[in-house]
Amino acid sequence: MTRHTIRRIVFQILFALESNSETNIAELYTQIQSEDKTNVDAEMPVYLTKLVEGVSAKKEELDQVITAHLSSKWSISRLNKTDLLILRIAIYEAKFEDGVPEKVAVNEALQLSKEFSDEKSRRFINGVLSNLITEKNDTQ
Template sequence: MKNLVNFKVAVKTRECLVQAIYQMLFNNDSVAKVIDQFKDEHKTKKVDFKMFSMSLRSINRNKKKIESILTSLEIKNSSMELIDKSILFFAINEMLFGNLDKPVAIDESLRLSKKFSSPESYKFINVSLDKFFKTLS
């Protein structure tokens, strides 16, 4: 794994972001509620809440577009783990509306998948994001 020491805050922020996306999708919680909860629960951790809030709001604003992209990639929602869907939401949002370079967004999504999802899940994430990346070129 790459040395991420210099990017501790960004890495922790993205980890919290994927957890927040999961919570929003699972509980159908409002963005404001999730942001407030994460600020309260993670205030002692090194998290960039400005980046976190902007990304979460962007995902919420573009939820239908991201869902339609997943559908167009022929990814079946019924068979997809919710954590994988959360990671794909993060990655697609970053690739379309965020500040990360597309290859970095893919790489970060694979790292998140290896941390939060099943052992083989990163392959599914990689194939899905590769398909999406090719549609952008």
């Protein structure tokens, strides 16, 4: 299973968890796999579990980072759930996952936005993540 497929499934699982924190991740994973008709018998990848647990555990910290990089006319409560989850995944990977370059995290976020959102959201996500990376590189 590719990392992109893992990220897509992570997004779907996190979306479900936002609606119902009691969601059974293993059952949802199996359901998503059967709908996608990909590796139905395969065990849940370790990286998938790591992303779901990591993004969930660091949600408040990730939201603080996002808030700090929004323009003054935006607040985190105004973001649609899709954009917010995509940003959380990208920032988590860029900040906490060794071996995931920032550019890869940004590109993957843009791919997810193509699949689950629209062009306006993709530009917005790109802007927020670009601001984050530019600021980080300026301080190094």
